[in-house]
Amino acid sequence: MLSRQLMLPRLAVRAIHTSSSLTSGHHIEHWWGPEKAVGRELVGFGSNGDNIYQDRLDYWYPAIRFRKEDGVISPLRQKEQSDWKKLTPEEKKILYRYSFRQTLSEYEAPTGYWKVMTAVVLSVMAFATYYAVFLNAYVYPELPPTFQNEYKEAQVERALVLEKGNFLGAPTKYDYENKKWK
Structure with a gap:
């Protein structure tokens, strides 16, 4: 079965689920469970109130940070509370990458899935053409x-x-x- 992103690359919501609610009988692709959310800071409500990280075009504010707090980011979080002019561009980039998975331009960048979809469509059309030729040549009788x-x-x-x-x-x-x- 094709993944959601492969079938609908532009419309797909790329998410890392960290809430504990799973609907029975449904498979959620990136479900991590509540144990993976430990150490991540809850920073907002999110798009629907779940404690999940989502990159979305319509609601660009996830409920939790993308990465866990560790020794690299803790001093930067303290430095972040003071004047931002004292932060270097590299530190700002690290802060951003710990909060978000990708930038908006990375999210909107073409993925190349159109090539796969075009290949599938052309393959199906070729198979249907060969099947029709086979039927006309070997199965159907002569015209009356x-x-x-x-x-x-x-x-x-x-x-x-x-x-x-x-x-x-x-x-x-x-x-x-x-x-x-x-």
């Missing part, structure tokens, strides 16, 4: 003689002769003396 043009013309002439006296329909449009249509 009633499909030939000579037979169709003879049928029209026969109908005109049989309906010569009618005042409605095709015989009214046929010139019987010159043997051509009016």
Whole structure:
């Protein structure tokens, strides 16, 4: 079965679920369980109130931070509380990467899934074409003689002769003396 991101690459919501609620019978792709959320700071409500991390275009504010607190980020969090002008660009990037998985431009970057989808569609079309050719060549019988043009013309002439006296329909449009249509 194709993953959600492969089927709908632009519409898919890329999420790391850390809530403990699982609906029965449904498989959630990136479910990590509540034990993986330990050490992550709860920073907001999220899009629907669950404690999950989601990269979304319509709601770009996840409920928890992307990475756990560790020895690298703890001093930066303390430094973050004071003046931001004292932070170097590298420290700002580290702070961002600990809060978010990817930037907006990384999220919107083309993934190349259109190539896979195009290959699948063209493969299905090729298979259907080969199957139709196979059926026409080996399965279907020859066309009956009633499909030939000579037979169709003879049928029209026969109908005109049989309906010569009618005042409605095709015989009214046929010139019987010159043997051509009016």
